[in-house]
Amino acid sequence: MNRKIIVLVAMAMMAVFVSGCGSQNTASTSKEITIGLTAPLSGDNAEYGQSFKNAIDLAFEKANANGGVNGKKITLVANDSKADPKEAANIAQKFVSDSKVIGVIGDFTSTAALAGSPIYQKGGLVQLSPTSSHPDFTKQGTYMFRNIATQEQEGPLLADYGINNLHKKRIAVVYINNDWGIVAKDNFIKGVQKLGGEIVATEAYLPEQGKDFSAIITKIQQSNPDLLFIGSMYTDTALIAQQARKANFSVELIGTGSLYSEELIKLGGSAVEGLHLTCSFYPLDPRPEVQDFVKSYQVKYGKAPTMFAAQAYDAANLIIEALKAGATDRLSLRDKLSAVKNFPGVTGKTSFDENRNVDKALTKLIVKDGKFVPYNP
Amino acid sequence: MTLFLQQVINGLAQGSIYALIGIGFALIFGVLGLVHFAHGEVYMIGAFLGFMLVSVFQLDIFSSLLLAMLGSALIGVVVEAIAFRPLRKAPDVAPMVCTLGLSVVLQNGAALLWGTDTKSIPDAIPNHIIPFLGAQISFQQVFIFTVTIILMLALQYVLHRSKIGRAIRATAQNKDAAALMGVNIDTVIAWTFAVGSALGGAAGVLVGVYYNAFYPMMGFMAGLKAFTATVLGGLTSVPGAVLGGLILGVAENLGAAYISSGYRDIFAFAILILVLLIKPSGLFGRGIQEKV
Numbered sequence: 001m002n003r004k005i006i007v008l009v010a011m012a013m014m015a016v017f018v019s020g021c022g023s024q025n026t027a028s029t030s031k032e033i034t035i036g037l038t039a040p041l042s043g044d045n046a047e048y049g050q051s052f053k054n055a056i057d058l059a060f061e062k063a064n065a066n067g068g069v070n071g072k073k074i075t076l077v078a079n080d081s082k083a084d085p086k087e088a089a090n091i092a093q094k095f096v097s098d099s100k101v102i103g104v105i106g107d108f109t110s111t112a113a114l115a116g117s118p119i120y121q122k123g124g125l126v127q128l129s130p131t132s133s134h135p136d137f138t139k140q141g142t143y144m145f146r147n148i149a150t151q152e153q154e155g156p157l158l159a160d161y162g163i164n165n166l167h168k169k170r171i172a173v174v175y176i177n178n179d180w181g182i183v184a185k186d187n188f189i190k191g192v193q194k195l196g197g198e199i200v201a202t203e204a205y206l207p208e209q210g211k212d213f214s215a216i217i218t219k220i221q222q223s224n225p226d227l228l229f230i231g232s233m234y235t236d237t238a239l240i241a242q243q244a245r246k247a248n249f250s251v252e253l254i255g256t257g258s259l260y261s262e263e264l265i266k267l268g269g270s271a272v273e274g275l276h277l278t279c280s281f282y283p284l285d286p287r288p289e290v291q292d293f294v295k296s297y298q299v300k301y302g303k304a305p306t307m308f309a310a311q312a313y314d315a316a317n318l319i320i321e322a323l324k325a326g327a328t329d330r331l332s333l334r335d336k337l338s339a340v341k342n343f344p345g346v347t348g349k350t351s352f353d354e355n356r357n358v359d360k361a362l363t364k365l366i367v368k369d370g371k372f373v374p375y376n377p
Numbered sequence: 378m379t380l381f382l383q384q385v386i387n388g389l390a391q392g393s394i395y396a397l398i399g400i401g402f403a404l405i406f407g408v409l410g411l412v413h414f415a416h417g418e419v420y421m422i423g424a425f426l427g428f429m430l431v432s433v434f435q436l437d438i439f440s441s442l443l444l445a446m447l448g449s450a451l452i453g454v455v456v457e458a459i460a461f462r463p464l465r466k467a468p469d470v471a472p473m474v475c476t477l478g479l480s481v482v483l484q485n486g487a488a489l490l491w492g493t494d495t496k497s498i499p500d501a502i503p504n505h506i507i508p509f510l511g512a513q514i515s516f517q518q519v520f521i522f523t524v525t526i527i528l529m530l531a532l533q534y535v536l537h538r539s540k541i542g543r544a545i546r547a548t549a550q551n552k553d554a555a556a557l558m559g560v561n562i563d564t565v566i567a568w569t570f571a572v573g574s575a576l577g578g579a580a581g582v583l584v585g586v587y588y589n590a591f592y593p594m595m596g597f598m599a600g601l602k603a604f605t606a607t608v609l610g611g612l613t614s615v616p617g618a619v620l621g622g623l624i625l626g627v628a629e630n631l632g633a634a635y636i637s638s639g640y641r642d643i644f645a646f647a648i649l650i651l652v653l654l655i656k657p658s659g660l661f662g663r664g665i666q667e668k669v
Contacts, residue, residue: 042485044594046493177639204639210598211588214387215633215641222380235495239590246515248506267497267590 033074035060035319036095038106038116040083044207047263048108048233048308052130053078054301055309056105059316062296069323081107085115092116096123103128103322103333105315108308110134110180117144126334128319130311131258134179138356143334145352147315147345149280149360151180154256155187156194157278158229161364162254163195165377166276168227172201172220172251174213174240175231184231184256200225205236213240214247221249230255234306237275238268245271252276257362260307265370276375278362280347281310293346307347314345383512384630390518390587392626393525397580398603399610399618400532401453401573407549407613408569411469414476415456416577417600418483423449423578424585424595425491431498438501442524442582449578453570461570462563480596487593496591521583528579529619532572536615541568549613605649611659620660624648 037056039049053076060074068074079095081088088107095101096119103126107113113132120127121141128145129137135152138144162168171192175185181204189199201223203216217240220228228244228251230237237259244251254276264272283294283304293313297305305313321343322336343350348360364375398420405413426448430441460475505516536542547555548565556562584599585591603618606625610617625645632644652659 042488042493044592046488046593047495050493204637206639206642208598209642210602211590211595212387212391214391215384215630216638218380218383218387219634219638235590235592238495238497239588242589246504246506246517248513263494267495269497269499 031072032100033069033072033102033323034098034100035074035076035316036091036098036101036104036106037076037078038081038088038091038095038104038112039078039108040112041078041080043080043082043084045083045108045233047235048131048306049080049083051306051309052106052108052312055297055305055313056316058293058297058300059313059320063320069320070326072323074320074323077101081112083107083109083112085112088112088115089119092119092123092127096120096125101125102327102330103319103337105130105312105319107132109178110137110183111178113137113144114140114179117141120144124330124334126319126330126337128315128337130315131308132180134183142356145318145337145356147318147347147350147358148311149257149362150357151183151187151256153359154278154362155184155189156191157362157364158188158254158256159191159195159197161276161278161375162227162229163192163197165364165375166227166252166254168252169197170200170223170225171197171227171229172203172223172225173199173229173231174203174205174216174220175229176233176236177204177206181231185229188229188231211236211239213243216240217244217247217249220251221247225251227252227254229253230259232258234259234261234264235267238264238272241268241271241275257281257307260365260372262304263306265367265372272367273370275367277365277367277372279307279365279372280360280362281305281307282363282365282372282374283310285346287344287346289344290346310346314343314347314350317345318343318350379511380634381631382510384634385627386509386512386514386518388627388630389623390521390626391630392606392623393521394580394584394587394599394622395603395606395625396619396622397525397528397576397583398599399606399622400529400615401577402604402607403610403613403615403618404545404569404573406607408545408552408566409461409472411461411472412476412604413456413570413573414473414600415460415480415483416476416573417596417598417603418480418487419449419452419456419574419596420577420581420584420599420603421487421593421596422452422483422581423574424581424591425487425496426578427582427585428491428496428498428591431501432496438582438586441501442579445582446575446578449581450571450575453574453577454567456574457567457570461566480600484593484596491591491593493593497589498586498591501586517587521587524579524583528576532576532615535572541565545569545572602645605645609649609652609659611662614659614661617659617661 039052041049079091110132113129117140135150175181201220257279259277260279325336327333327336341351365372366375426445430436464472507514544560544565606621607618609621628644629641633641
């Protein structure tokens with residue numbers, strides 16, 4: 001008898017919980033357009049997910065302040081994926097089953113984005129990732145879009161930077177052992193080998209492993225490289241650079257656009273001085289859309305936008321662009337988004353090709369006197 | 378050879394941190410027979426307190442370390458009062474689950490309070506490098522070793538020479554008998570949490586200074602590794618936790634160097650499994666005596 005009561009109470013609680021979730025959705029009226037965001041808002045990658053949310057909020061607020069799109073206000077429903085593929089899949093399920101949501105931005109990591117893709121594809125819901133640069137992401141279906149150069153584009157360019165511009169021969173690689181890190185490493189190594197460089201060491205680390213890189217650094221130091229490629233995010237890269245300098249290891253460093261953030265310099269200090277990278281976003285770009293974005297982001301959040309914020313800002317504006325072109329539901333959003341051509345984003349002119357990838361012009365940068373400046377050989 | 382020596386030095390520095398956190402697990406398990414899953418978060422908060430004291434209040438590293446230890450001790454006492462004391466009569470699983478929840482609350486609380494991004498402080502300790510038989514020891518590593526050794530000697534002194542230390546050891550041996558002898562068990566448990574948390578907080582400050590990174594999630598993996606070190610040492614043994622921590626640190630670094638850096642966590646946990654298979658009570662375990 002007692003057990004029956006407990007089961008009943010549990011079911012009642014679940015019903016309340018489920019309907020609680022539901023009521024959140026019914027609150028939006030037909031005067032609104034709902035876009036979902038799946039990004040790591042807590043956990044290890046929270047700082048990146050937060051910059052996504054900040055940038056998208058900014059873009060939607062601007063659009064809504066001008067009366068919305070075709071008289072409709074855009075609302076953002078943000079869900080925290082913690083960059084965990086299991087969470088990302090759950091969120092995908094939630095968005096797909098919520099008929100109000102007509103498009104989704106995210107996820108941050110390629111691993112989490114790839115976990116959601118089959119569900120979004122099945123539900124016919126646009127999944128636009130601002131940062132998933134894994135080549136396989138947009139091959140998951142016809143609803144996957146990305147607003148970033150793939151590692152197939154960035155890797156060879158970085159190899160060219162290291163070998164042709166910096167004249168390095170002995171190159172070591174350290175990378176984060178996840179989907180993104182592996183393709184970043186593979187494409188860079190492929191590029192290096194094509195240009196006749198030698199890979200003298202390759203070391204991986206797991207994202208959950210903590211922040212002690214001394215074992216890896218000691219090992220790489222033994223192979224005596226003249227250039228170290230770091231395939232990781234800016235926080236870990238700053239720490240790797242610092243720990244390398246502490247171990248008296250003064251190798252030159254090179255990395256991907258993921259390093260583009262003031263935080264890299266704040267955390268890394270003198271250790272990241274002279275670090276080389278390529279990037280799709282350069283805040284000193286005089287184009288008005290870039291200056292407007294940098295200024296309004298700075299005013300609203302009190303800090304300069306990172307490259308991740310810029311990618312997400314463009315993603316939000318691409319959705320707005322598609323809505324302006326007449327998208328009203330899931331299918332039309334996909335069709336209008338595919339048709340976007342030469343959109344003047346803060347990360348460059350953006351057009352989707354037939355595989356829903358973008359071709360971004362990447363700039364070679366170097367950290368000089370604590371600032372990112374274009375590299376001039 | 379140089380590589381070997383260098384990795385041992387790196388491993389000892391890392392192991393000292395595990396040891397300091399592990400002592401807290403061992404002390405608390407000793408008196409309560411329970412695992413304190415939020416102990417890693419106490420370490421994280423200790424690190425952030427150190428960060429605040431150095432960067433905001435501009436204190437030197439020694440005063441910051443002491444004050445952060447004091448702050449962590451207070452937090453430890455509060456944690457005990459919230460998560461353990463009300464559940465003293467409950468089945469063992471209740472307080473443990475409670476600390477699991479508390480660890481999530483503390484992680485996210487720290488994220489709210491200090492933000493999710495990684496914080497750093499300009500070198501709080503000068504970073505000179507001392508050549509040593511071809512390898513190199515940094516001044517910061519020497520600092521970690523020294524502080525760890527001093528804290529352990531102080532702990533031994535407190536446990537074996539002071540009244541509260543004797544009470545802690547008596548409670549760990551037999552709670553009921555200690556209570557009958559006039560030991561106030563609640564006070565002893567609160568003190569145990571204070572001492573264990575102070576050491577955890579010290580580890581947090583040391584790690585923050587060493588790696589120059591403070592972030593809300595830093596307690597999770599460190600706590601897990603330190604707990605492993607404690608199990609390795611026999612769960613209730615303070616010297617065991619210390620030795621376990623050092624073994625773990627060195628094993629991880631050697632494994633990363635000679636086998637593969639991508640699998641470094643495996644070495645730590647593989648050693649744990651081996652020890653448990655060969656000597657289930659751990660290196661310094663008391664042996665499990667079931668009450669009849």
